[in-house]
Amino acid sequence: MSNKGNELYETVKQRINILQDENCLERKFGDFWKLACTVKTRQHDMRYLYDDTSREFVEKYRDQLIKIRENFVENMEYYVEKCIDIMRKQNFKVHYAKTNKEAQDLFMEELGDSKLIYKSKSVEAKDIGIIDVLEKNNIKINETDLGDILVQLFDYKLPSFQVGPGAHFTEKEIADKIKEVYDVEIEPNAKNIVEFFRNSYRKELLNEVKVSLTSANAISAEDGTIVLGENEGNISLLTRATEKHIVVCGITKIVPTLLDAVLVTKLQSRINNVSFNYISLISGPSNTSDIQGRSVTGMYGAKEVVVILVDDWRTKALKENLLFKEFLKCIGCRTCNYVCTASRAFGNIYASKYGLGSTAIIRDYIHNGIEAAVKDGLFLCTGCENCYHWCPISLNLGEIIKALKKNATEKGLCPPPLKEYQDKILKEKNPFN
Numbered sequence: 001m002s003n004k005g006n007e008l009y010e011t012v013k014q015r016i017n018i019l020q021d022e023n024c025l026e027r028k029f030g031d032f033w034k035l036a037c038t039v040k041t042r043q044h045d046m047r048y049l050y051d052d053t054s055r056e057f058v059e060k061y062r063d064q065l066i067k068i069r070e071n072f073v074e075n076m077e078y079y080v081e082k083c084i085d086i087m088r089k090q091n092f093k094v095h096y097a098k099t100n101k102e103a104q105d106l107f108m109e110e111l112g113d114s115k116l117i118y119k120s121k122s123v124e125a126k127d128i129g130i131i132d133v134l135e136k137n138n139i140k141i142n143e144t145d146l147g148d149i150l151v152q153l154f155d156y157k158l159p160s161f162q163v164g165p166g167a168h169f170t171e172k173e174i175a176d177k178i179k180e181v182y183d184v185e186i187e188p189n190a191k192n193i194v195e196f197f198r199n200s201y202r203k204e205l206l207n208e209v210k211v212s213l214t215s216a217n218a219i220s221a222e223d224g225t226i227v228l229g230e231n232e233g234n235i236s237l238l239t240r241a242t243e244k245h246i247v248v249c250g251i252t253k254i255v256p257t258l259l260d261a262v263l264v265t266k267l268q269s270r271i272n273n274v275s276f277n278y279i280s281l282i283s284g285p286s287n288t289s290d291i292q293g294r295s296v297t298g299m300y301g302a303k304e305v306v307v308i309l310v311d312d313w314r315t316k317a318l319k320e321n322l323l324f325k326e327f328l329k330c331i332g333c334r335t336c337n338y339v340c341t342a343s344r345a346f347g348n349i350y351a352s353k354y355g356l357g358s359t360a361i362i363r364d365y366i367h368n369g370i371e372a373a374v375k376d377g378l379f380l381c382t383g384c385e386n387c388y389h390w391c392p393i394s395l396n397l398g399e400i401i402k403a404l405k406k407n408a409t410e411k412g413l414c415p416p417p418l419k420e421y422q423d424k425i426l427k428e429k430n431p432f433n
């Protein structure tokens with residue numbers, strides 16, 4: 001055991017000890033999260049991970065989805081090239097960034113003099129480091145999804161779930177916060193809270209947005225269409241009532257065809273039981289040919305749609321057969337979070353700056369190395385493999401986590417109690433004594 005191993009062990013232990021305090025934010029989130037996962041998975045009966053109809057839907061398309069992802073990963077370069085080519089023909093402005101740093105620089109160039117950005121669905125932007133760069137450059141970020149608005153309002157910095165990131169705040173807490181920040185008194189119930197934000201934000205989204213940022217649920221290499229699903233309507237407004245819509249995402253958002261892109265989006269929605277009431281298909285900037293047949297971009301919708309497709313670790317993982325190569329197939333549906341034993345037990349302690357659970361920890365490993373992953377609670381994973389059994393594309397996250405633990409152990413970063421346990425088994429030939 002190295003000194004670093006001991007230090008990381010103590011850090012994780014301290015974070016877990018925080019959970020003993022019933023009033024701390026981590027505990028409140030953890031309790032809420034456990035409840036949400038339990039409700040989601042109908043107590044301990046894992047057969048009901050999805051509600052009845054969603055479960056049928058996912059099972060029906062599972063094989064197709066696996067084929068879609070395998071096809072993309074096996075032919076990644078081909079599909080990326082094809083996608084960029086067709087998007088440019090569709091009047092998208094497309095950048096291919098080899099690294100996150102390149103993507104960040106391109107993004108700042110595209111932002112120009114603007115000191116304010118409206119965003120939604122930006123988990124990918126966080127992964128690519130865009131949010132850090134915006135904060136470093138004092139660019140004001142206006143969230144538009146209600147959950148994110150709440151997180152921003154409460155200045156909540158701990159990792160939260162991407163679907164409903166503010167769902168753990170109570171109605172009373174929100175009403176009190178609105179009183180504190182806006183000096184407006186409202187009845188503490190969901191309907192009134194939504195009405196309050198609708199009245200204040202809707203006008204702003206329709207009239208003030210100059211530059212907006214989103215990711216994409218999927219992008220079709222067949223015709224370059226970007227697919228974005230949502231239920232609040234904020235993304236539709238953001239992508240239409242803006243001058244410039246910037247889409248930032250990893251190249252792994254690409255799928256072979258438009259139908260594949262819609263299927264992936266629909267699956268993400270059904271798995272999370274959030275109804276995507278709107279699915280936008282964006283095939284280029286707004287335009288009209290109504291004046292003498294001359295095509296002019298920027299009628300009512302975005303004048304410009306800029307797409308920054310980021311490679312960073314992805315091609316390298318494929319070519320060098322890196323231990324997280326399988327992760328290229330992930331569609332980011334978060335099923336693995338709901339069923340994860342470590343996530344349920346430790347809430348946002350088993351997490352990284354990229355979000356909750358093992359996928360976020362793997363991302364931290366990719367960007368910041370094995371020590372970062374150990375600090376995020378890598379060894380809290382029990383190896384139960386629920387993530388693997390419930391992943392709609394049968395991605396074996398448990399195996400990736402196991403490989404990371406092996407890597408950490410080789411570097412002397414294994415927690416001391418586990419090492420002691422190993423020694424004891426080897427010596428006494430009995431794990432139960």
Ligand code: SF4
Nearest residue numbers: 340381382384385387
């Ligand atoms: S194997 Fe680890 S990451 Fe996967 S569900 Fe179990 S505890 Fe979570």
Ligand code: SF4
Nearest residue numbers: 330331333334336391
């Ligand atoms: S690894 Fe997790 S997020 Fe990725 S596709 Fe599988 S269940 Fe969904």
